[in-house]
Amino acid sequence: SNNINENLNNLNRLFFSTSSSSQSSSISSSSSGNDNNNHNHNHNNMNNFQKNTGLKIDLTPEEQELFDLLAQVIKETDVSSTLRVAGGWVRDKLLATEEFQRRGSGNYINDSMMKDGGKSSSTTGLVERLTSKYRGPSIGRQGTKLIGLPKQNGSTSSPGGLTLLDPKDLPVDIDIALDDMLGREFADHLNDWLTQHGQETISVGVVLKNPEKSKHLETATMKVGKFWIDFVNLRAEEYTEDSRIPDLMRIGTAEEDAFRRDLTINALFYNINTGQVEDFTGRGFDDLKRGVIATPLPALTTLLDDPLRVLRSVRFAARLRFTMEESLKKAAKDERVRIALAQKVARERIGAEVDLMLRSQDPVGAMRLLINLNLAGTVFSIKDLNSGTGGDLANLVFTRGLNLLSTTHDHLVDCKVNVPIWCEKKRVTAAATNGVNEVVLMEDEELRRKLWYASFLKPLRDHCQMMRPIEKEKVGRRQGKKARRSVIMKIMVDELKRPVRDAEAVEAIMKGADDFSNLLNAGCNLSSTACLLSEIRILRNGFGGDNSEITCLMGEKVINSELEDDPVWQGAMEYRLLVSKVLKRLGPLWRAAMVLSLSEQLAVIEGEELSYTIEGDVFEEAQEEKRIGVVQTYDTFAASLLQLGLVGIWSQQPLIDGKEMKSHDILPNIPKGPVFRVIMEEQEDWMTTHPGGSKEALVRHLREIFHDYI
Numbered sequence: 001s002n003n004i005n006e007n008l009n010n011l012n013r014l015f016f017s018t019s020s021s022s023q024s025s026s027i028s029s030s031s032s033g034n035d036n037n038n039h040n041h042n043h044n045n046m047n048n049f050q051k052n053t054g055l056k057i058d059l060t061p062e063e064q065e066l067f068d069l070l071a072q073v074i075k076e077t078d079v080s081s082t083l084r085v086a087g088g089w090v091r092d093k094l095l096a097t098e099e100f101q102r103r104g105s106g107n108y109i110n111d112s113m114m115k116d117g118g119k120s121s122s123t124t125g126l127v128e129r130l131t132s133k134y135r136g137p138s139i140g141r142q143g144t145k146l147i148g149l150p151k152q153n154g155s156t157s158s159p160g161g162l163t164l165l166d167p168k169d170l171p172v173d174i175d176i177a178l179d180d181m182l183g184r185e186f187a188d189h190l191n192d193w194l195t196q197h198g199q200e201t202i203s204v205g206v207v208l209k210n211p212e213k214s215k216h217l218e219t220a221t222m223k224v225g226k227f228w229i230d231f232v233n234l235r236a237e238e239y240t241e242d243s244r245i246p247d248l249m250r251i252g253t254a255e256e257d258a259f260r261r262d263l264t265i266n267a268l269f270y271n272i273n274t275g276q277v278e279d280f281t282g283r284g285f286d287d288l289k290r291g292v293i294a295t296p297l298p299a300l301t302t303l304l305d306d307p308l309r310v311l312r313s314v315r316f317a318a319r320l321r322f323t324m325e326e327s328l329k330k331a332a333k334d335e336r337v338r339i340a341l342a343q344k345v346a347r348e349r350i351g352a353e354v355d356l357m358l359r360s361q362d363p364v365g366a367m368r369l370l371i372n373l374n375l376a377g378t379v380f381s382i383k384d385l386n387s388g389t390g391g392d393l394a395n396l397v398f399t400r401g402l403n404l405l406s407t408t409h410d411h412l413v414d415c416k417v418n419v420p421i422w423c424e425k426k427r428v429t430a431a432a433t434n435g436v437n438e439v440v441l442m443e444d445e446e447l448r449r450k451l452w453y454a455s456f457l458k459p460l461r462d463h464c465q466m467m468r469p470i471e472k473e474k475v476g477r478r479q480g481k482k483a484r485r486s487v488i489m490k491i492m493v494d495e496l497k498r499p500v501r502d503a504e505a506v507e508a509i510m511k512g513a514d515d516f517s518n519l520l521n522a523g524c525n526l527s528s529t530a531c532l533l534s535e536i537r538i539l540r541n542g543f544g545g546d547n548s549e550i551t552c553l554m555g556e557k558v559i560n561s562e563l564e565d566d567p568v569w570q571g572a573m574e575y576r577l578l579v580s581k582v583l584k585r586l587g588p589l590w591r592a593a594m595v596l597s598l599s600e601q602l603a604v605i606e607g608e609e610l611s612y613t614i615e616g617d618v619f620e621e622a623q624e625e626k627r628i629g630v631v632q633t634y635d636t637f638a639a640s641l642l643q644l645g646l647v648g649i650w651s652q653q654p655l656i657d658g659k660e661m662k663s664h665d666i667l668p669n670i671p672k673g674p675v676f677r678v679i680m681e682e683q684e685d686w687m688t689t690h691p692g693g694s695k696e697a698l699v700r701h702l703r704e705i706f707h708d709y710i
Contacts, residue, residue: 055277055285057093057270062226067272069224070176073193074273081186084254085270086177086232087261090277094268094288095320175230177257177269183220183231190222236260255280259296262309263316264288267296291322299331307341310375311353318357318366332373342378350379351496358452359445364406367456371398381495382460382487393463400459407606408455408599411631415595416442420631422638428647438647441591450502451592453492454509455599461488461510505589512586512593513600516637519579520597525633527575528640536572538645538691550645550692561690562697572644573689579641580649580688587650590641598634602627645691654683655695656702666699667709679706 059067070083178186184206191201205221220231236252252260258267258280264287269278279285281296293313295302303310310332317324324332331337341350357366370376376398415423422428423440441447464487485493488510492503537553552559554569561573583590605626641647661679662670670676679702686701687693703710 055094056275057090057277058097066174066224066227066229070190070272073190077189077193079181079186079189081178081180082254083272084177084179084234084278085272086175086257087266087268089174090268090270091265091288093270094277094285172226173228173230175232176272177232177234177254179234179254180251182233183218186231187220187222254278258284261296262302262306262312264294264296265316265322287325291320292325293317293320293322294325294328299325299328300334300337303331303334303337304340307337308345308349308353310337310341310373311350311357311379314366314369314373314375315353315357315360317369318362319360321362321365324369329373332375338375338378341375342381347495348497351492351498354379354496355449355498358449363452364402364409367398367402367405371395371402380457380460380491382491397460397463398456401456403606404458404599404603405452405455407603408451408595411595411599411602412442412448420635420638422635422642427642438588438591441595447589447592450505450509450589451596453502453506454513454592454596457488457491457506458510458513458596458600460491461486461507508586509589509592509596512582512589513596515582515585516594516597517600519582520633520637524575524579525637527571528637530568531572531575531640531644532636534568534572536569537643538576540645552692562693575640576644576646576691577685577688579644580646583641583646584650594634594638598630601630601634605630649688652684652687654680655687655698656683661702667702667706669709670706671709675709679709682706 073079074081074083184204187202187204191204194201202222202224207219207221218233222229222231233251234254234257236256254269258269261267264281264284266284267279267281268284268288269280270276271278277285283294283296287294293316295309295313313324313328313332316322357363360366367376370379377394380398382394423442425440428438428440439447441451486507488507489500489503492498492506493500535553535555539551539553541549541551552561552564554566559569564570586593605623608623656666658676658680661667661676661683667679670679682705683698683702686698690697
């Protein structure tokens with residue numbers, strides 16, 4: 001206790017301005033044993049803890065203006081409440097400080113940890129990271145890079161140059177806890193003060209908290225400046241065995257509110273009245289400094305009260321790249337927690353947590369934690385995989401998914417550091433056609449999120465596709481279309497309650513990855529190389545959709561696509577037509593599908609490394625040559641798509657619309673039925689193989705092919 005006290009005081013002097021009157025505090029450690037103790041067992045130790053840490057937070061001008069306003073309301077009215085900012089705002093403000101990131105080196109995974117398999121080091125004082133990779137990154141990979149984060153000092157070569165949090169995650173929502181009145185009451189006081197000072201009042205929204213069981217506890221929401229403020233009460237809660245919703249909720253003390261929270265790092269308060277950070281659990285700031293996810297009360301008690309907290313723990317470990325405390329890991333693996341998670345928590349809430357995990361800085365670490373904590377089968381619930389002997393199969397499938405996700409993530413990290421030619425912004429912009437303005441995958445957060453889903457779930461989808469004939473026999477006609485839906489639809493829509501459009505996009509990425517793999521296995525790698533070597537280029541003059549604005553080149557020669565009969569050009573156009581079929585099905589998802597296809601090939605190579613028992617530099621060099629060869633093949637393939645003007649081909653407009661197609665000058669006698677679609681598809685194919693071709697040439701071609709309908 002004395003050592004912790006000394007370290008905390010030293011930290012205060014190093015990181016933040018410390019109040020001259022702050023006294024040294026003795027922090028009692030919470031016991032990790034006897035998880036069946038009463039919720040209030042830690043409160044008895046509060047006499048040994050001084051709540052005022054003396055820490056101050058650097059506020060932005062907007063935040064300072066907001067807090068000054070609230071303090072003025074208290075000063076000039078009969079309000080005696082103590083206002084405290086609660087939860088995530090305090091945590092993120094501390095993490096975002098330059099001093100914390102510079103001195104909190106324990107938040108990064110260094111090389112020695114990677115070599116030791118992520119174990120803690122007595123010399124560095126770093127704690128074990130469950131979210132770290134099992135082995136070090138391969139050649140050319142930066143294991144601690146975070147995708148989508150801005151550069152600092154113009155460099156991306158050092159982990160120390162990366163921010164721990166994405167600046168866009170800095171909070172604009174603030175929860176302010178009141179100790180002696182309802183949120184609506186204080187909101188009314190605020191509006192009265194604004195009226196007295198000649199300012200416009202602010203509309204107030206009121207949300208009841210569990211109105212059937214605690215109708216007097218409510219949240220008042222107001223938009224003050226750029227901030228959405230929730231005025232809430234300090235709360236104390238009691239739970240029943242069959243629900244994660246508190247059976248009893250009442251206004252509590254700051255201590256009670258802190259200990260009811262899910263994690264110690266979320267139990268910190270910023271006291272607006274004093275301008276200081278308060279840590280009523282005695283552990284919040286220290287855990288934040290050390291990079292530890294822990295619960296204020298015994299872990300098992302906390303998770304059984306609200307099983308969703310086990311997923312929140314995983315999410316925060318992934319988002320902040322923290323480690324989970326041993327007692328929390330042990331509790332998370334408890335079968336009672338898995339049962340409670342399945343029975344007490346709505347699937348919508350589980351799906352929302354998974355989605356946030358995949359948006360975090362470490363989606364690989366989040367999925368690894370779910371697997372290591374035996375939670376994957378509960379979260380991604382598939383009846384046939386999780387029942388009986390299927391449990392081992394589920395673990396195998398999810399482990400394969402984790403390996404593919406890790407490989408995909410690593411490759412995108414590598415692309416961010418060493419940008420391939422097909423991801424260079426200038427080339428992407430120059431290759432855009434048909435009015436499509438693409439965003440590269442490294443900068444597209446939404447598409448990356450769908451790619452993470454596709455990577456993790458593709459081995460499961462592939463396994464279920466192999467079992468499809470057996471499944472079809474089991475599914476009767478009377479069970480309807482829902483019973484025949486794909487496993488991805490069942491998981492994402494039925495189990496995780498994600499939007500159907502997300503599930504459709506994830507499935508399209510998976511199918512597109514298979515299509516790209518099949519094209520390359522069929523010899524398209526040779527065609528793509530031939531196109532690049534022959535310098536075949538299809539350029540668009542301007543940014544419109546008019547087919548006549550296209551210029552075709554082969555080397556320095558300008559090509560008339562209607563007349564050119566050079567075998568090299570003809571072969572390139574056949575290749576262009578073949579690939580365009582895949583791109584039209586994928587649309588803007590093509591980059592994600594391309595990366596997934598590539599990552600599957602890399603995962604196979606990495607699997608060979610793990611299964612190979614003979615050590616030796618020759619084997620390692622051979623495997624690295626394989627990796628380089630695969631990456632170069634895909635880079636060449638993707639670069640040829642840009643050079644052939646295929647980006648945006650899915651938005652290409654026909655030269656002749658359906659009504660004109662039936663006119664007297666073209667094909668006036670088209671019969672009803674599927675033949676019309678065949679004619680329109682023929683038009684698309686001709687436009688693809690004759691880029692820049694004229695409408696007149698297209699009409700001649702159609703009348704020649706479908707002369708029976710003239």
